[in-house]
Amino acid sequence: MLILTCPCCGVTAEETEFHGGGEAHIKRFGPGSSDEDFHGYLFEKVNPKGVHFERWRHANGCGKWFHAARCTVTLEVFGTYSAQTTEPPQDIKDKISAKRPGWSWREFA
Amino acid sequence: MSTRLANGGRLLNKGRALDFTFNGKRFKGVEGDTLASALLANDQMMVGRSFKYHRPRGIVASGGEEPNALVGLGEDAKFEPNQRVTTTELFDGLTCTSQNHWPSLEFDIGAVNSKLARFLPAGFYYKTFMFPRPFWKHIYEPFIRQSAGLGKAPRDRDQDSYEHFYAFFDVVVIGGGVAGLQAAKAAGQAGAKVLLMEQTPHWGGRAPVDGGTIDGQPVDNFVDQIVSDLETMENVTLRTRMMGSGVYDHGYVLGYERVSDHQPGAKSPRHRLWRIRAGQIVTATGAIERPISFAGNDVPGVMLASAVRDYAVNYGVSVGDRTVVVTNNDDAYRTAITLKKLGLDVPVIVDARAGGGGALAGEAAALGIRVENGKGIARVKGGKRVEGVEICTQAGEGAALELIKCDAVAMSGGWSPVVHLWSHCGGKLLWDDENAMFRPDGDKAPTGADGKRFVIPAGSADGYLDLATVLENADVAGKAAAEATGYVPGKAEAPVATPETAAPIEAVWMMPQGASIKLRMKAWLDYQNDVKVSDVQLAAREGYESVEHAKRYTTLGMATDQGKLSNINGLAILSDSLSQPIPQTGTTTFRPPYTPISLASIAGEARNETFQPLRKTPMHAWHEENGAYWEPVGAWRRPYCYQKPGETIEEALHREITQTRDSLGMLDASTLGKIIVKGPDAGKFMDMLYTNMMSTLKPGRCRYGLMCNENGFLMDDGVVARLDEDTFLCHTTTGGAENIHGHMEEWLQTEWWDWKVYTANVTEQYAQIGVVGLKSRKVLEKLTDDDIGGDALSFMGWKEITLTGGIPARVFRISFAGELSFELAVPASRGRELWDKLIEAGAEFNVTPYGTEAMHIMRAEKGFIMIGDETDGTVIPQDLGMQWAISKKKEDYLGKRAQERSHMTDPTRWKLVGLETLDGSTLPDGAYATADGTNANGQRNVQGRVTSTYHSPTLGRGIAMGLVLNGPDRMGDVLDFPKVDGTVIKAKIVEPIFYDKDGEKQNV
């Protein structure tokens, strides 16, 4: 059972306080978008072995959504950060680069 | 025979005798006994029958690894099957019964299986019971079920209490032997907050039995001293009777504390499951001795050498008067020496090693014990107890050299470190050829949230078997754990034990090395599941080469002991059969719990009235007192209907509906979700959430709305009231409140975080009461001076009023039943008060509280959809003919783009219609309308299905709604709905509205 630190309230808690919300940094496509873009937005999620970016909600806590950068193999948590961003912050990327040189995820590396 | 010695028994308080019974026989033990030692003290060698062959079995071990001696403990509500006698502390009045036999332990019909053993090899069941197929259900399965199962399930409700406990420590040390004690001390001295847990009631592990000196004093003194040192350290917590059950991700450890098993009747909980987060975990879990595979190694009286020693030293019990010791290592010599010194006879030590033993062997010889090197046991003589052993040359095929009379055999095949907890969370093992064991690979430890190792093995759990190295290693482990959690270890050095010079172990997996098939078929690996050397060899021959496959084919290691004694021997035999080295075969996966823990401890507080939360409205007690027949809706309990004495459910529904339509009904609608949405951008946000245009709603007015997810599918519906320019109140379905609030917050926090909108879930702030029917306005007028006439409060309007007694209320002119109706929202703390007042004021109108089913029927009569009936997560509003609720003007709303996808606009999607049975009967829920022809799987084609179906008391006939292919264009068509019994109900497609089509009743 994982432990995560909620960047919104500062609490470090076990997984039962949180609710996973799937992949992070998904761009919404709405009316006017192509079938391909819309299909990609709705259905094409990555499930990588290794570095991954996820959405979590501190459901039994402050109620806020945040993002977590995690390794799906070792379960190492590289960091958690605000959900109000469209890409991982540089300090998180630097941390991952230090531990997993050469990593990439979607358009980020 | 086994008996209590006059002397010895370091764990006993011989001054206090305890009575207990085994299979109804009355026995005596003493305080400090385990059930195992007490049974042995009473010469109860045979304690059960094996699972498959029903062979007589006795106690083999002295700890949690015991495979044979499982009993049913206690009676009635205290009964528990499969309890290990070796880990059960004796208490006065204990009762237990042996298992797996019929009619009795001594005479067991099932034992015939043993005679048939030749015909019941591994895989027998798979091969035999396959064909002919019909035999399975009527012959094979009943037969197997009859003979399967270990112990009996308890029949009565468990009366004890159990609890969880969340705890946090820097360092958790598992195992209270000398290694655990030293590791805890080293970590504690550095300042770390330490928990040290020990599964038995005693500190020191097996070192006090094995002897030696530490810092110049006997082990017992060392243990006393270090325990008292630890007790004075405020940052160290010591717990006995607490087992490290499992190690999980990110330093999570389960500690299973048997609080009062040993003192039944105590007020305290029986078990407490500690849910611990540890910075570092030190596994000082010791090692387990391995049996040796020779013919008859399961006869009662054949025991692990260490267990024989434990019973003698700890409990003053001699397992036999004449004990033959058989070994491939030096450690078993301790048993011979111990027994000899207690005045017991050791006719011979059979040492498989041609070169014999080291210093201990010399000591044994000096005591005059005969030692036979390079020899093995060909077979054990005896059935229900040991009568003697045949000795043979280890290198040979088992020709008997000599028969030696004895009544016990102490065997040692070497020691396996207890690597279970190390391995639970991914710690890897390496094969140590010199010591013939798997030990933790320190370079491949489990890693935590920070990517660093969080488990450190210590002492013999790390593969160190001699006291001196155990202490050194444990000290290093304790210091490392403290350092990893941010403390600076002290300079204190590890205690020094006198080193010993032992001759190396020789890997012996079978005795003798070339044993014939006849011997191998009696050489047991897994005692509990009756797996023999020959079975594993057969599995290898038949192609089950992976250790995981061989395990499942033979059931090796799959019993309740999870192969603690058998796994290493089994995979060594498998490796040998496959002619490959042991590490290449590898081990099966170690999974928690280490030994079985009670299911009740896992449930913790989640039993009886706290099994799960039940949500109750402020009027719950009234419903309960007035015949509510409950329906679970999410975690809520809502009245399905209220049954009067002598009334059937159908009669109750009929009464509730007709009285509501004719006069006055009341519904507890408090469970409806209520969410406030406020802010300058609230209108914009509402337009994204709902398919309709909500931003144009005027304050004081209500609008029914639909909510879809991004897939376009309908997820919730409800009435929205605009409270003021900035504020909306959204009603959701009963089950939807938390989800919809979460859905709103998700979009606000993760997509539109720059929009100025706040939400609040105020579902429980209000008790909400639907006052429904012709007389609803009349009854309300009795309770308020405010104007609630048709002009002041028109249909789909709301206003704030004050009710008798000064109850502030919001009243909504909305209708779900198709009658004139009002929904009153009042503070929850005054809900019951208002409910009582309405009952009183409504008496003259024959007011009738109604439940969810009447609500459903009345809405279906009106053709209103219900989320979860008409929708199932694949239905879009367009399917339900609800285009009127979808704004054409809005550029965007959640689900809009999805509803433009090709198959969402497919004209052949099934659409909502009403269904009227030709004979007036009621369609079965979920029934399908058949069409001509069959599909690719040979099934009847279908063209629609029933989504809601009821008997309508108003119309006196069955009514239904359903989704039908081209339904709205086929009014009047008759469809066939086959029932389960093969008959067919014919139903006509009609408009999905059965009652008051023009809405005249609700609009008065």
Add this chain to the structure above:
Amino acid sequence: MSEAVSALKGASFDGIVTVEEMGLQGMITLRGDLASPEMKKAVKDATGLNVPEQGHIAGEGGNWVAWMSPDELLLIVAYESVSDTEASLRDALSKVHHLAVNVSDTRAMFRLSGNGALVREAIAKLCPVDMRTEAFAPGQFRRSRMAQVPAAIWMPDESSVQVVCFRSVAEYAFNLLKGAAAPGSEVSLFS
């Protein structure tokens, strides 16, 4: 004459610690920019208390301001004065985007009191929270779960804990707390 009643009407239980339902409490959910001067002033004027730090609670007796999330406070006042407090907030915050809503009847509140160590232990049986003195002290405010329901806890002093949960599950919560305080169930870790 108001006949308002709390969920369990002040039920109580004596075990290793005392568990009481605290009756009706005035509560207001206040959302907005917690760092803004308007918010600070509004809270001060309405309650006499400062906006607490992240993860903390300010106040004493029956008057509290708790930090719920980066944009949400929970104000606890006397049940009778909640509409005055609400009005005061509404006036003070009329110019800024905020939400102040009466949630007094949405919740139930419990107090566990007695031996401080045992009070901590009772909570640690139900909430996955580090209840050691060095990890949780008076002044801190923690939202978590209590068995299967959301709950928030704080310690008014070293010998008591207050718990807030939803009203509909008050009976479940009370039963949980009674179990955690059952006679003979001392863990004896914190004492």
